[in-house]
Amino acid sequence: MAKKVKAIGLLSGGLDSVLACALIRQQGIEVTGLLIRTGFTDHKEVSADGKRSVEDTAKALGVKFRVENIQDEYWDTLLYPKYGYGKNVNPCLDCHLHMIHVAARVMEEEGADFVFTGEVMGQRPKSQLAHQMKIALNESGLEGKLLRPLSALCLEPTIPELEGLVDRTKLKGFQGRGRTPQLQLAKELGVEDLAVAAGGNCYLIVPEYGDRFKDLLKQYGKDNFPKEDAPLLRIGRHFRISEIAKMVISRDESEYHLLQPYIAGRYFFELENVIGGIGIGTGEFSQEDMKLAAQLLARYSKAKQDEEVLVHVRLNEKTWNIKCTALSVDDPLVSHMRI
Ligand code: SF4
Numbered sequence: 001m002a003k004k005v006k007a008i009g010l011l012s013g014g015l016d017s018v019l020a021c022a023l024i025r026q027q028g029i030e031v032t033g034l035l036i037r038t039g040f041t042d043h044k045e046v047s048a049d050g051k052r053s054v055e056d057t058a059k060a061l062g063v064k065f066r067v068e069n070i071q072d073e074y075w076d077t078l079l080y081p082k083y084g085y086g087k088n089v090n091p092c093l094d095c096h097l098h099m100i101h102v103a104a105r106v107m108e109e110e111g112a113d114f115v116f117t118g119e120v121m122g123q124r125p126k127s128q129l130a131h132q133m134k135i136a137l138n139e140s141g142l143e144g145k146l147l148r149p150l151s152a153l154c155l156e157p158t159i160p161e162l163e164g165l166v167d168r169t170k171l172k173g174f175q176g177r178g179r180t181p182q183l184q185l186a187k188e189l190g191v192e193d194l195a196v197a198a199g200g201n202c203y204l205i206v207p208e209y210g211d212r213f214k215d216l217l218k219q220y221g222k223d224n225f226p227k228e229d230a231p232l233l234r235i236g237r238h239f240r241i242s243e244i245a246k247m248v249i250s251r252d253e254s255e256y257h258l259l260q261p262y263i264a265g266r267y268f269f270e271l272e273n274v275i276g277g278i279g280i281g282t283g284e285f286s287q288e289d290m291k292l293a294a295q296l297l298a299r300y301s302k303a304k305q306d307e308e309v310l311v312h313v314r315l316n317e318k319t320w321n322i323k324c325t326a327l328s329v330d331d332p333l334v335s336h337m338r339i
Helices: 015-025 054-061 071-081 093-112 126-141 178-191 192-196 207-220 254-261 287-299 332-337
Strands: 004-012 028-039 065-068 115-118 237-242 245-249 267-271 277-282 310-316 318-324
Touching: 004 015, 015 028, 015 054, 015 178, 028 054, 054 065, 054 192, 054 332, 065 093, 071 093, 071 178, 093 126, 093 277, 178 192, 207 237, 207 245, 237 277, 237 287, 237 332, 245 287, 254 277, 267 287, 277 287, 287 310, 287 318, 287 332
Parallel strands: 004 028, 004 115, 028 065
Antiparallel strands: 237 245, 245 277, 267 277, 267 310, 310 318
């Protein structure tokens, strides 16, 4: 009996990765949809309508599903990217190469014949990409075994095509940034409703997240970067109080709860006589810094202008009681400190 052809497809849940999986699956090939978690994507990886996870998408496509969590090893890629960052703190080129290495490892483990991705040529112009990709493929043992089903007809045939494991005539030759051919193909393949997933939702390309990340890098440097604070950068309002003191203020009740795990070992600011959020201070606060942070916390509370506000501050066994008034709503200091 002929050996079953197996392939590993990177599956983020976005349109292109869904189409690539559907195209390869359609050829009777056993596909494993591989979701790689860097630690900087939405954990649930749900569709835009909030109803479907990537795992659900894999099931609906009739492919197996595997998750690789690479959070720990990803830190090196993020903090020391060989090819630098994009507009924010997204080390896309290094990240892409890292994922290729992970996919190659999974291909070996699963005894698969090749790896494929939903990449479309010319969608992300990066002059270095072609050259670096060649090097990465060489290093990973994937050379000739990385197929891009959506753009295959614009590329040299890969080994699985040359060996007849994949029918090249059924692959596509999409190029450029337009989405029309993909939407048309989704209809033809009957996967339009599967392709609403938002993809990876990578925080590293979000400007606000990038600013907060760079701010921490400035305070701690790469070697001492507080990795445990990376999720905190997505919660609350962030303020730089001094070069060594930073404050995060909750915006609503859900953030009040999300901040709870960060209280231990940090400055905890709580309003005593007015309703408002809580504050978490990291770094080292002088008395003046604490007063400023308390005024800032009061600024986002129900305190009236000139009302005396009591703020209780705690750090491990130490406590302070601060009386202050809220910074005014339009005080330029607020926007100056905001990250
Ligand atoms: S957007 Fe994020 S996940 Fe995607 S390649 Fe760039 S860094 Fe990696």
